[in-house]
Amino acid sequence: MTPAARHLLPLLALLLAAFGPPPEDQRAIPGERNGFITDGKGGCWIWVGGVPAGAEGLAGSWSGACPEGPAEGEGRAVTTWRDKGAERQMVYEGRLRRGKAEGPGRLSHYDDGRLVVQEEGEYRDDYFTGGRFTLPATGLVYEGGWYRDGPHGQGRLSVEGKVFEGKWELGCLNAGAAWIAFTRPPKSCADEAT
Known part of the structure; x- marks a missing residue:
């Protein structure tokens, strides 16, 4: 072994150690908490949310870079x-930052194999914050601001x-004589307003 190779081996081992699994308390648990899963090929960490309890075979892949474990930059994440x-x-x-959706993207x-929901717009810390939300089977289209789980702004x-059309508040739109609700029960809009 050459002297250069002897010096590079410890550095290579250190770099490989950085790509280990995410900390236990940050791993996704279906139905319980959002968190990281590991790309089976490159060891990249991808943030995942909304996977129901009882889900089996949870797996992910990432087409971009992951310089420190979490996926980073432009790419395609598949869960x-x-x-x-x-x-x-x-x-x-779209773009991931520290494993989470950040900036313009499409989910x-x-x-x-059938498309059931699509969000296209802006993301912050893995939350959709606005753009276009569609339910293709029903033809429903929402365009505008979004906060956590529904229309806002x-x-x-x-x-x-x-x-x-108008100013939505946490999934509710006051249409004068009635409430329009999207992503929550209509009665909850009226109850919240009283």
């Missing part, structure tokens, strides 16, 4: 699992030829 006999998949295309949800909901 798959089985749930109640169906194959589920989430595909994120597509598939059930047995100025937005427009189109469904079955009807358009509901």
Whole structure:
């Protein structure tokens, strides 16, 4: 072994150690907490949320770089699992920062290969913050601000030829005589307003 190789081996071992699994308290537990899963090929960490309890075979892949463990930069993250006999998949295309969606991107949800939900717009700390949300099977389209689990801020909901536009608050739009709710029960909007 050459002297240069002897000096490089400890450095290589140190670099490989940095790509170990994520800390136990930051790992995803389906149905319990969001967290990291590890890309089976490169050891990259990908942040995953919304995987239900009972999910089996949770796996992920990342097409971009991961200089310190978490996925970093532009790429494509694919998360798959089985749930109640169906194959589920989430595909994120865009920028990841420390393993989480950050900046412009698109997240597509598939059930047995069929697109069921798509979000395209801005992400911060792995949360969709606004853009276009679609449910292709129903033709529903929402465009506007988003906070955590629903419309928030100025937005427009189109469904079955009807358009509901205005300032949404946590999934609720006051339409004068009635509440329009999206991502939550309508009664909860009225209850919150009283």
